Amino acid sequence: MPEILLVLLAGIAAGALNSVGGGGTFVALPALVAVGLSPVTANASSTIALVPGAVASGWVYRRELTPVGATSTTALTVISVIGGGLGAALLLTLPAASFDAAVPWLLAFATVVLAFGRRLSRAVSSALGREIGISSRAVLIGQFFFALYGGYFGGAVGIMMFALWGIGLGLDTAVSNPMRVTQIAAINLSATALLLVASDALSAPLVLAPMFVGALAGGFAGAHFARRLSDRLLRSIILTTAVTMTVLYFVRG
Template sequence: MPEISLVLLVGVVAGTLNAVGGGGTFVALPALVATGLSPVTANASSTIALVPGALAGAWVYRRELAPVGGTSTSALTTTSVIGGALGAGLLLLLPSASFGAAVPWLLAFATVLLAFGRPVSRVLSTGSTGSGAATGTGGAVALSPRTVLVAQFLVAVYGGYFGGAVGIMMLAFWSIGLGLDTAAGNPMRIAQIAALNLSATALFLVASDALRTPAVLVAMLVGAVIGGFAGAHLARRLPARLLRGVILTVAVSMTVLYFLRG
């Protein structure tokens, strides 16, 4: 019971972090590994458990969803679903050693993009304007819908494979490529995480060992739903600068911890 109670609490924290700005996987994964699950099984279990929380957050934001760039919501969601399924398949097929090796570097890359995304976007915008290229709103380079979808597919593959900081990667790319404000992009970020994790979950339920520890899985799931609802309501009330600060703090902390751990 103490172990299940701890997993439940971790689920609440992970669900809240995911709704506010991302990073829930970096809380959920170590907790599940600590219960005795292998890293790959723990990652699959955390993805399954965090899906309801993401869906809960997406439901809270359902009236605030807006297209990203020139892409439609349906096209972006379809891309996320396909990419998430492919990433989940790679997790189950590739050697488990490759899983841990790439995570710190991918997270560091995403954190740098998020921290310096808007200044870089302004520099790119200035250079593109000087050469006659089109720019988007907020001084960002106006990427084509096809480019946005290709990038979203790659991010979704990563999300299905690991999931840590996938929302941070989305916000970083949207900030650089489209000048999208962090707070404005948060509803769509939550919706896309729900979409890619839902397709990954469908594969994990069939092909992984996640269902062999149902009590742990249910405890994490219940906690994540509670955290998803609470975090989504909290994020809607946070100022844009404070929300960005929370996301960056989580990203930097988890990057440092994973490099020290590795």
């Protein structure tokens, strides 16, 4: 029972974190390892278990989706689905530590961009005398790599999306959060389709089920909470999460 309660609470926290700004994997994964799952199995299980939270959050946000610049929402979602499936395939074929060395630096880069990206973008625009921005093709290329990473591991992938969309397109955090949540749901659903068949995540149903339920509750409640936050407050929460996760990853590494 203590283990089930731990996993349930971790699922609630992870679902809520993902709906607000990201970082749920950093809560779910250690909890699953703590109750005895191997790192690879825990990674696959956390991806599967967090799907209902992402879907619940996406449902809450369904009427608030805003396009990412000029990029087609359909094209962005298709890229997320393809990348998420390929990322899950990498998880099943590559050593578990393959991306460990790169993840802290990716998080650090995303954190710096989140903190200073808008100022830098405005400064460059002022110096050039025109607005700067990335093309739809660049958005899709970036999304493919985010989805690949999301299907493989997924920790803070939403924070990385915020960073790219913020500096490249000037999107407000609160405005882009519904699309971020929706794309994470697409990535996780695609990855889950493969992991359910090819991984051993279902070998521990008594561990997976409570996290599944917790993530559903946390994702639904967290999305309703996030909708009431101003862009400034939401950015502050996300930036705090990003800094914390980056520090923890460097300390762990």
